[in-house]
Amino acid sequence: GAVVSQHPSRVICKSGTSVKIECRSLDFQATTMFWYRQFPKQSLMLMATSNEGSKATYEQGVEKDKFLINHASLTLSTLTVASAHPEDSSFYICSARDQTGGYGYTFGSGTRLTVV
Amino acid sequence: GEDVEQSLFLSVREGDSSVINCTYTDSSSTYLYWYKQEPGAGLQLLTYIFSNMDMKQDQRLTVLLNKKDKHLSLRIADTQTGDSAIYFCAETPGGYNKLIFGAGTRLAVHP
Numbered sequence: 001g002a003v004v005s006q007h008p009s010r011v012i013c014k015s016g017t018s019v020k021i022e023c024r025s026l027d028f029q030a031t032t033m034f035w036y037r038q039f040p041k042q043s044l045m046l047m048a049t050s051n052e053g054s055k056a057t058y059e060q061g062v063e064k065d066k067f068l069i070n071h072a073s074l075t076l077s078t079l080t081v082a083s084a085h086p087e088d089s090s091f092y093i094c095s096a097r098d099q100t101g102g103y104g105y106t107f108g109s110g111t112r113l114t115v116v
Numbered sequence: 117g118e119d120v121e122q123s124l125f126l127s128v129r130e131g132d133s134s135v136i137n138c139t140y141t142d143s144s145s146t147y148l149y150w151y152k153q154e155p156g157a158g159l160q161l162l163t164y165i166f167s168n169m170d171m172k173q174d175q176r177l178t179v180l181l182n183k184k185d186k187h188l189s190l191r192i193a194d195t196q197t198g199d200s201a202i203y204f205c206a207e208t209p210g211g212y213n214k215l216i217f218g219a220g221t222r223l224a225v226h227p
Binding site for chain 2: 006032034042043044046049093095104105106107108109110112
C-alpha cells in the first residue's frame with residue numbers, strides 16, 4: 001500500500017531557530033500533500049494544502065511567513081517552522097493522497113516539535 | 117460550514133462491540149473516513165465509505181452512513197485490547213480534497 005515517510009520523528013530546538021520537516025511519498029506520486037497540526041489530546045487541524053510546483057494554500061489563521069511550505073517534486077513536501085517559539089511546540093503530521101488507486105489519505109508518522 | 121463532531125470517550129469490555137458515532141455538516145462530502153491513532157503515532161486509515169452507500173463492512177468493522185441526518189458510525193465487533201486508541205472520523209467538504217477531522221473518540225477496552 002501507499003507509504004508516506006516523515007522526518008524527523010522528534011526534534012528539540014532552541015527558540016528563534018528554524019526547523020524543517022520532510023514528508024515523502026515513497027511508492028507513489030503526490031501532486032497534493034497536506035500538513036496538519038495536533039495539540040495534545042486534540043484533533044488534527046489542517047494548516048495548509050501543499051501543491052507540487054505552486055504555492056501552498058493556507059487555512060485561515062495560519063501564518064504563511066511562520067510555516068513555510070515547499071513542494072518541489074511529486075514525492076517531497078517540506079514544512080519549515082521559521083523562528084520557532086515555544087508556542088509552536090506541537091505534533092505535526094503530513095498526509096498525501098495516492099491518486100492512482102484507492103480513496104484514502106495516507107499519513108506520515110508525525111513529528112513532535114519541542115521548542116525550548 | 118465544516119464541522120465534524122464526535123463523542124470524546126468510550127469504554128467497553130473486551131469481546132463486546134464498540135460503536136463510535138460522528139456527525140458532519142457538509143452534505144457534499146464525497147467520502148467519509150475513519151482513522152485510528154495510537155499514542156505518539158500518525159493516523160492509520162481504517163475504512164472509508166462513499167457517500168452513495170449506506171453500509172460498508174470490512175472484517176470486524178462496519179460503517180453505517182445516514183446521509184439524511186449526516187450521521188456516520190463505526191462498529192467494531194469483538195473489541196480487543198489492541199483496539200484501544202483514538203478514532204477520528206473525517207469528511208471531505210466540497211467533494212474530494214482536504215480532510216476535516218472530528219475531535220476524536222478515545223476508546224478504552226478493559227478486561
